[in-house]
Amino acid sequence: MDGASPSPPAEEAGRQSLAALFFVFAKLGITSFGGGVSGMMHAELVVRRRWMREDEFLEGLAVSQALPGVNVANLAIWLGYRARGAGGALIALAAVILPPAVLIVLIGETLLRLSAWPVAGALLAGVAATAMGLSLAVGYRAARHAGGDLASVAILAGTIVGALVFHLSTPVLIAVFAPIGIGLAFGRSRREQG
Known part of the structure; x- marks a missing residue:
């Protein structure tokens, strides 16, 4: 490999509650943008919370990208399943999709009005650049691992x-x-x- 030190050991699987799982994935769904979601998931689940090892996360990332469907949803299902089985998979999927969908519906009119504002384009370009950076960081980790x-x-x-x-x-x-x-x-x- 590349000689990097191995990931710290992950906490025992199933130790986190379904409520904690929902909270973490809802937070990820609401606060992440574009392709950067997988990068934020890695930072939250592997680095901060240590719910899984890096190799487990990268395995899930590879599977989620190889399957049909939305990568973030696939990855949430995989990670939720690894954490708490079928119930964890359903909770993680619901949490990563429903809160952002509700938020978008609630503030949709405001978003449409802001999109016509010239400065909004510059702000969105900055957000897009950040999301791309997060995606590239996870891609680099996956390439280094593979x-x-x-x-x-x-x-x-x-x-x-x-x-x-x-x-x-x-x-x-x-x-x-x-x-x-x-x-x-x-x-x-x-x-x-x-």
């Missing part, structure tokens, strides 16, 4: 080239590179066990 060998780096590079140069869709990239990565990981696991 880039433990030459084959993983080749898959990462192939995916980037496929997306940016050839404009391949996510399903195509997953269909091409996921089986290769799974096969390599399976082979590596068998060698380690045998």
